[in-house]
Amino acid sequence: MRDALFASIEAKTDELVELTRNLIQIPTINPPGEDYEDCARLIGERMRARGFDIAYVRGDGTPGDSDRYPRVNVVARREGGAPGSCVHFNGHTDVVEVGKGWTVDPFAGVVKDGKVFGRGACDMKGGIAAAIIAVEALIETRPDFPGALEISGTVDEETGGYGGVAYLARQGYFSKPRVDHVIIPEPLNVDRVCLGHRGVWWAQIETHGRIAHGSMPFLGDSAIRHMAAVLERFEHDLYPHLASKRTDMPVAPEGARQSTMNINSIHGGLGEDFDGWPSAVVADSCRVVVDRRYLIEETYDEVKGEVVDLLERLKRDRKNFRYDLKELWSVPPTMTDKEAAVVRAVASEIETVLGKPADYVISPGTYDQKHVARFGHLHDCIAYGPGILDLAHQPDEYVGIDDLVASAKVMAASAWALLTGEVT
Numbered sequence: 001m002r003d004a005l006f007a008s009i010e011a012k013t014d015e016l017v018e019l020t021r022n023l024i025q026i027p028t029i030n031p032p033g034e035d036y037e038d039c040a041r042l043i044g045e046r047m048r049a050r051g052f053d054i055a056y057v058r059g060d061g062t063p064g065d066s067d068r069y070p071r072v073n074v075v076a077r078r079e080g081g082a083p084g085s086c087v088h089f090n091g092h093t094d095v096v097e098v099g100k101g102w103t104v105d106p107f108a109g110v111v112k113d114g115k116v117f118g119r120g121a122c123d124m125k126g127g128i129a130a131a132i133i134a135v136e137a138l139i140e141t142r143p144d145f146p147g148a149l150e151i152s153g154t155v156d157e158e159t160g161g162y163g164g165v166a167y168l169a170r171q172g173y174f175s176k177p178r179v180d181h182v183i184i185p186e187p188l189n190v191d192r193v194c195l196g197h198r199g200v201w202w203a204q205i206e207t208h209g210r211i212a213h214g215s216m217p218f219l220g221d222s223a224i225r226h227m228a229a230v231l232e233r234f235e236h237d238l239y240p241h242l243a244s245k246r247t248d249m250p251v252a253p254e255g256a257r258q259s260t261m262n263i264n265s266i267h268g269g270l271g272e273d274f275d276g277w278p279s280a281v282v283a284d285s286c287r288v289v290v291d292r293r294y295l296i297e298e299t300y301d302e303v304k305g306e307v308v309d310l311l312e313r314l315k316r317d318r319k320n321f322r323y324d325l326k327e328l329w330s331v332p333p334t335m336t337d338k339e340a341a342v343v344r345a346v347a348s349e350i351e352t353v354l355g356k357p358a359d360y361v362i363s364p365g366t367y368d369q370k371h372v373a374r375f376g377h378l379h380d381c382i383a384y385g386p387g388i389l390d391l392a393h394q395p396d397e398y399v400g401i402d403d404l405v406a407s408a409k410v411m412a413a414s415a416w417a418l419l420t421g422e423v424t
């Protein structure tokens with residue numbers, strides 16, 4: 001069976017490249033969420049022609065959804081010839097903005113030097129195309145396959161996934177008994193199984209002061225100086241503490257194998273868009289937004305508590321220190337068991353196809369697996385797909401054609417092993 005599958009996929013190499021190009025050529029930039037419906041229909045109508053039942057599901061009322069920018073998802077399902085489990089391939093159809101520094105047209109789907117270039121080539125239209133070709137090869141090779149196969153193209157992963165996988169998962173699209181195993185072909189490198197991701201906590205801290213004339217700052221109270229005190233505590237207390245927390249999660253790259261916190265933005269005083277003559281005032285407000293990434297060994301309460309404690313201590317130590325903390329977003333870390341069926345199936349096929357043992361990794365940032373775990377309560381889920389993680393969101397993003405083909409083989413053979421119960 002494997003040999004027949006692999007031969008079929010090799011014979012479809014041109015088709016795989018063409019499908020990747022066609023997906024890239026639909027500029028599904030998010031935000032705002034351009035052309036989602038066109039992309040959903042490209043996938044949906046292709047799969048309908050291959051005997052799949054198609055559902056187009058709009059994430060009604062989710063962030064960004066409007067008649068101008070409808071959040072249109074597609075779910076394709078084909079039942080096999082006998083009862084069995086269901087393997088689902090999920091890819092996000094949205095891509096991030098283009099940015100500067102491109103040497104090729106980002107939406108032409110340029111092919112050169114054995115690579116397909118374009119925004120989304122690696123993250124993750126190449127992965128969607130590889131999953132589709134894998135499933136098509138499997139169905140053609142064994143139309144009587146047991147169980148069921150599903151492919152979904154979902155929106156908004158780049159902005160949290162609320163109109164996409166989260167919306168569908170809340171409706172049971174990512175739960176048993178409908179689905180048993182989920183593979184998300186994100187670009188985590190073709191020889192690695194990604195078991196999950198670190199957690200996220202985003203918050204805004206605002207310090208308060210009192211406005212006064214800038215020539216007599218002693219009559220006011222500078223919110224910016226209060227914020228400077230916060231940042232100093234971050235440097236001296238919090239950052240060393242975070243760096244000391246190591247995880248057993250195999251996060252890649254290595255630098256993310258600890259707790260981290262980025263300061264996304266800082267703002268105080270005059271308006272950001274101000275370009276006139278500055279006025280002489282003491283700032284009465286200063287805000288920072290922090291992006292804290294946390295580990296499976298930490299809890300949400302701990303993560304939040306560290307920052308609150310630091311601010312409360314400042315309140316005691318520093319005259320007139322007042323602050324507000326607004327939580328913006330949080331997601332717990334998730335890590336699929338290495339012994340889960342989908343992990344063993346994919347790892348074993350990586351070894352067969354690439355001739356070396358699979359690496360296991362955890363993503364430093366989150367992706368849609370969080371929604372499958374949280375809302376779908378399904379823990380047999382991984383990310384595995386073609387493309388080099390470091391190229392995601394970069395100019396001249398590309399995916400290697402060899403990687404596309406190798407990952408399609410791994411996906412097809414893994415799906416076969418899971419459907420037939422060869423791996424349980």
Ligand SMILES: [Zn+2]
Pocket residue numbers: 092123124157186187367
């Ligand atoms: Zn992605």
